[in-house]
Amino acid sequence: MNKQIWLSPPHMGGTEQKYINEAFDSNWIAPLGPNVTAFETAIETFLEQECYVAALSSGTAAIHLALLLAGVKQNDEVLCQTFTFAATVNPVTYLGAHPIFIDSEPQTWNMCPVLLEKAIKERIAIGKKPKAIIVVHLYGMPAKILEIVALAQKYKIPLIEDAAEALGSTVNNQQCGTFGDFGILSFNGNKIITTSGGGALICKDKASKDKAVFLATQARDQAPHYQHTQIGFNYRMSNVLAGIGRGQMEVLRARIKARRDNFNFYKKALQDTSLEFLEAPFQFTSNRWLTCFLVPSYQIREKIRLYLQQQNIESRPLWKPMHLQPVFKNCISYENGTSERLFNLGLCIPSGSSLTSSERNRVVEVLKKRLGFK
Ligand SMILES: *Cc1c(COP(=O)(O)O)cnc(C)c1O
Numbered sequence: 001m002n003k004q005i006w007l008s009p010p011h012m013g014g015t016e017q018k019y020i021n022e023a024f025d026s027n028w029i030a031p032l033g034p035n036v037t038a039f040e041t042a043i044e045t046f047l048e049q050e051c052y053v054a055a056l057s058s059g060t061a062a063i064h065l066a067l068l069l070a071g072v073k074q075n076d077e078v079l080c081q082t083f084t085f086a087a088t089v090n091p092v093t094y095l096g097a098h099p100i101f102i103d104s105e106p107q108t109w110n111m112c113p114v115l116l117e118k119a120i121k122e123r124i125a126i127g128k129k130p131k132a133i134i135v136v137h138l139y140g141m142p143a144k145i146l147e148i149v150a151l152a153q154k155y156k157i158p159l160i161e162d163a164a165e166a167l168g169s170t171v172n173n174q175q176c177g178t179f180g181d182f183g184i185l186s187f188n189g190n191k192i193i194t195t196s197g198g199g200a201l202i203c204k205d206k207a208s209k210d211k212a213v214f215l216a217t218q219a220r221d222q223a224p225h226y227q228h229t230q231i232g233f234n235y236r237m238s239n240v241l242a243g244i245g246r247g248q249m250e251v252l253r254a255r256i257k258a259r260r261d262n263f264n265f266y267k268k269a270l271q272d273t274s275l276e277f278l279e280a281p282f283q284f285t286s287n288r289w290l291t292c293f294l295v296p297s298y299q300i301r302e303k304i305r306l307y308l309q310q311q312n313i314e315s316r317p318l319w320k321p322m323h324l325q326p327v328f329k330n331c332i333s334y335e336n337g338t339s340e341r342l343f344n345l346g347l348c349i350p351s352g353s354s355l356t357s358s359e360r361n362r363v364v365e366v367l368k369k370r371l372g373f374k
Helices: 016-025 034-047 059-069 090-094 113-125 145-154 206-216 239-269 298-310 338-345 357-370
Strands: 052-056 077-081 098-102 132-136 159-162 182-186 199-203 291-294 346-349
Touching (some): 016 034, 034 052, 052 059, 059 132, 059 159, 145 159, 338 346
16 A cells, blocks of 8 residues: 655654754753744744744634734624634634634635625624734635735724744735734644644734733733732743744745645646646735645545545645534624635645655646546
């Protein structure tokens, strides 16, 4: 049997172990420490904009803190992209707030600015001005972020940018995660770089970062004893894991290149088939975290998926939109059918930065065979 080809496995660069060893040698195993600071600085440098980054235990924790910093409270409404992974939306419910789902547009597969404005206007008209917007750059493709920033500013609503899948993606050469009031990153095991588990919050000013770090370390007041005047969380990244992050930052550009190469390879090799790849709009660059395509029907999608599985090739349908999730069935949504169509017709194929050319060729051969090309 052929060796398993995974969708997006971790890919270490080589120096991660060195930074972990430093943490061990200095006994800096406790949270915080030099690796955390160096990892944060490396991210800030990469992002090229003035920003302040807090390394956290997960991307989900980063979204939770961003919502808190944006002032979201119980019973508030938060406008969320529906086409995403549940982690984008779950933290809204941790605060007792209500997600309202906004469908996508077909050019980027991300939040539709037209529907967003419709929702903002309607909610304001009934006296329920949304307290935050969460936009996502799904699969690494930037959302129409300039239009969404303009709407957030026009209506004075804090904007949170979920760039968990989009580290290194840009619009007009500006990095995703730096457009909103807050940006979030994830370093979970399947992301473009990983710390095995981890995330980061990107802030526009130092005061916000300080507040985030305060909340992430149990909200401890300045005092010789342990004193608390508000509820905190245990969300900081550990110094050991930040060591992995430091090593991964050194290879990030190579990882982006490898993922983009995968996409270009697949697109070219499959250009004569019925598979449809998402092109980046002018001035948009996707890190191509996962290569995805659309097929003509749900039945064909399932045939391809099951055939790949038989051949030991991992693939995955596109994210199931949140407004179709049983857990969110009572939430309000603004729909246009785009995300549902993407969910029915889309598939992600192996896209890791460690994918070899013989593995890529095997994926293409199997796809072509199933599509009836050979
Ligand atoms: C991975 C991911 C997250 C959550 O990050 P974790 O680090 O796994 O908590 C959030 N949003 C999106 C779109 C993601 O893909």
